[in-house]
Amino acid sequence: MAGPARALLAALLAPVLVALLVAPAWGRGGKGHGDWDTGALLPPLPPREDAARVARFVTHVCDWGALATISTQEAVLGQPFADVLSLSDGPPGAGSGVPYFYLSPLQQSVGNLQANPGATLTMSLAQTDFCRKHGFDPQSPLCAHIILAGTVTKVNETEGDFAKQSLFTRHPEMKTWPSSHNWFVAKLNITNIWLLDYFGGPKIVTPEEYYNVTFQ
Amino acid sequence: MAGPARALLAALLAPVLVALLVAPAWGRGGKGHGDWDTGALLPPLPPREDAARVARFVTHVCDWGALATISTQEAVLGQPFADVLSLSDGPPGAGSGVPYFYLSPLQQSVGNLQANPGATLTMSLAQTDFCRKHGFDPQSPLCAHIILAGTVTKVNETEGDFAKQSLFTRHPEMKTWPSSHNWFVAKLNITNIWLLDYFGGPKIVTPEEYYNVTFQ
Numbered sequence: 001m002a003g004p005a006r007a008l009l010a011a012l013l014a015p016v017l018v019a020l021l022v023a024p025a026w027g028r029g030g031k032g033h034g035d036w037d038t039g040a041l042l043p044p045l046p047p048r049e050d051a052a053r054v055a056r057f058v059t060h061v062c063d064w065g066a067l068a069t070i071s072t073q074e075a076v077l078g079q080p081f082a083d084v085l086s087l088s089d090g091p092p093g094a095g096s097g098v099p100y101f102y103l104s105p106l107q108q109s110v111g112n113l114q115a116n117p118g119a120t121l122t123m124s125l126a127q128t129d130f131c132r133k134h135g136f137d138p139q140s141p142l143c144a145h146i147i148l149a150g151t152v153t154k155v156n157e158t159e160g161d162f163a164k165q166s167l168f169t170r171h172p173e174m175k176t177w178p179s180s181h182n183w184f185v186a187k188l189n190i191t192n193i194w195l196l197d198y199f200g201g202p203k204i205v206t207p208e209e210y211y212n213v214t215f216q
Numbered sequence: 217m218a219g220p221a222r223a224l225l226a227a228l229l230a231p232v233l234v235a236l237l238v239a240p241a242w243g244r245g246g247k248g249h250g251d252w253d254t255g256a257l258l259p260p261l262p263p264r265e266d267a268a269r270v271a272r273f274v275t276h277v278c279d280w281g282a283l284a285t286i287s288t289q290e291a292v293l294g295q296p297f298a299d300v301l302s303l304s305d306g307p308p309g310a311g312s313g314v315p316y317f318y319l320s321p322l323q324q325s326v327g328n329l330q331a332n333p334g335a336t337l338t339m340s341l342a343q344t345d346f347c348r349k350h351g352f353d354p355q356s357p358l359c360a361h362i363i364l365a366g367t368v369t370k371v372n373e374t375e376g377d378f379a380k381q382s383l384f385t386r387h388p389e390m391k392t393w394p395s396s397h398n399w400f401v402a403k404l405n406i407t408n409i410w411l412l413d414y415f416g417g418p419k420i421v422t423p424e425e426y427y428n429v430t431f432q
Contacts, residue, residue, distance in 0.1 A: 064354035066282030066338050068298035075408050076365045080296045082284035082338040083363055086355035102355070108363075108410070108418065122282050122298040127343065137389040138280035139302035139318070147299055147324075149292045173353040192291050194324070202324065 042128055045144065048197050052209040055195045058146045060095030062123040063088060063170050067101075067152070069112035069119050083109045086174070087121075088166040097211050099148065099188045100155065100163040102174050104181040113186075117151040121188055144197035148190050155185040163187065258344055261360065264413050268425040271411045274362045276311030278339040279304060279386050283317075283368070285328035285335050299325045302390070303337075304382040313427050315364065315404045316371065316379040318390050320397040329402075333367040337404055360413035364406050371401040379403065 042061060046053035064086045071081040086102065089095040099121055103110050113119060124138060124145035125131050131143035138145075155163045163185045168175055177183055193210055194202040258277060262269035280302045287297040302318065305311040315337055319326050329335060340354060340361035341347050347359035354361075371379045379401045384391055393399055409426055410418040 064340075064342055066284075066298050066300075068282075068284035068296035068336075070286075070296050071336075071365075076334075076336070079334045079365060080284035080286050080336050081363070081365070082282050082298055082336045084282075084338055084340040084342065084354060084361045086353055106417070118292075118295045120284075120287075120292070120296050120298045122300055124280075124300040126280055126300065135389075137302055137387050138300060139387070140389060145300045147297070149287075149295060149297070171353050171355070173351075173356060201322070 042130060045125075045130070048144075051195050051197070051203040051205050052213050054144055054197045055146050055193055055205050055210055056095065056097050056213045058123055058125060058144055058195075059089050059097055059099060059148070061125070062127050064127065065099065065121045065123040067109055067119050067121050069109050069152075070116045071108075072112050072115045073108065081108065081112055083107070085109065086167075086171050088170040090162075090166045091169045096162070096166070097213070098163075098190075100166050101152070101186045101188075102167050102171070102177075102183050103186050104183050106181055113152050117153060118149075119152045119188065120147060120149040122147050141196040141198050144195070146196070147192075147194040147202070148188060149192040150188050150190045152186050152188055155187050159187075160185055258346060261341075261346070264360075267411050267413070267419040267421050268429050270360055270413045271362050271409055271421050271426055272311065272313050272429045274339055274341060274360055274411075275305050275313055275315060275364070277341070278343050280343065281315065281337045281339040283325055283335050283337050285325050285368075286332045287324075288328050288331045289324065297324065297328055299323070301325065302383075302387050304386040306378075306382045307385045312378070312382070313429070314379075314406075316382050317368070317402045317404075318383050318387070318393075318399050319402050320399050322397055329368050333369060334365075335368045335404065336363060336365040338363050357412040357414050360411070362412070363408075363410040363418070364404060365408040366404050366406040368402050368404055371403050375403075376401055 046057050048054060064084055066082050067085050068080055068082045071077060071079050087099045089098055089100065122145060124143060126138035126143050126145070131138060134142070136143035167185065190207050190210065193205040193207065195205055196202050262273050264270060280300055282298050283301050284296055284298045287293060287295050303315045305314055305316065338361065340359060342354035342359050342361070347354060350358070352359035383401065406423050406426065409421040409423065411421055412418050
């Protein structure tokens with residue numbers, strides 16, 4: 001092929017190639033709510049015997065979780081409470097392991113956290129296509145899920161930029177949420193981790209083991 | 217068409233019709249883990265202004281949830297705890313509104329419930345294709361989710377058959393779970409319901425309103 005023809009072909013193909021490269025990121029952050037939209041895009045599960053890696057994997061591929069707090073509402077005062085919250089530990093492929101939240105004082109969970117910051121977050125691969133695809137029941141340990149206990153606190157300014165970028169990349173809708181709700185960035189300071197990813201009971205992972213994972 | 221020919225045609229068509237009728241139930245309970253496998257099978261969301269119906273809808277289409285309890289484990293004693301549990305409120309299209317669980321004393325949550333049966337269950341349409349399909353972030357109220365507070369207790373024998381059938385239809389794998397785990401059927405006795413399905417804060421639904429829904 002002559003030089004000019006090759007250049008023309010390259011010029012014609014370039015947008016297609018760019019589109020192909022950009023597509024996975026778009027599929028997650030764009031159309032949907034930042035989830036790994038299709039099974040094809042979900043990275044492979046790390047070896048189940050590497051508990052810390054599996055825990056980090058679950059945190060990273062989940063873009064929401066259920067947070068348990070102690071209720072401060074009169075009707076259920078002192079009782080355990082749970083709500084669904086969006087979260088992100090980093091942009092796709094660059095997870096930090098730290099679950100960041102975008103919270104408002106108007107949320108019931110935030111009222112609870114103001115009185116008692118102790119909380120537990122649970123996330124499951126049942127939130128992705130993984131378990132359905134493999135035929136694992138959500139309660140089966142093969143449908144890997146994690147339990148992260150700790151405290152939820154506001155994120156300081158230094159960490160705030162990364163946290164906000166992590167959240168907004170995977171939850172683009174957040175940028176448009178009404179400012180009257182006084183949204184702020186918070187994180188779970190993890191003290192205890194349980195992983196259920198195989199038979200034989202929950203595996204304990206220390207925060208050190210969890211944060212030392214460098215697979216990303 | 218002559219009588220015998222019509223009978224022959226009916227005989228030939230019958231298996232096809234049966235297959236068509238059975239297919240949706242199969243798609244849910246068979247291949248996957250009992251979820252409404254594809255967006256095509258998910259029934260339409262009831263009108264959002266009918267809070268009790270929407271709450272019942274979320275309970276029925278979700279086949280798992282996150283249960284908050286108070287921890288009895290030394291490391292996090294008295295702290296809120298959360299885990300993912302499979303559940304069912306009835307066979308597809310015949311939901312009772314009662315979340316039934318299949319529990320084992322080996323589960324952390326069950327140890328907690330033995331000390332304090334108070335619990336809160338949260339379930340979200342983010343668990344289905346609904347929110348992704350419509351582009352609703354999991355934390356947006358448009359991605360409808362519910363919070364059910366109450367107590368978790370063992371189910372008595374009269375109710376046990378329906379509960380077990382409800383669970384096993386949507387979680388066929390449960391039938392093969394190891395008997396050494398001493399599985400038993402339990403339910404959430406709902407005392408308080410919050411629905412987040414639109415802007416303006418959580419809607420309170422009373423258990424009476426919730427159980428009076430007869431859309432199914």
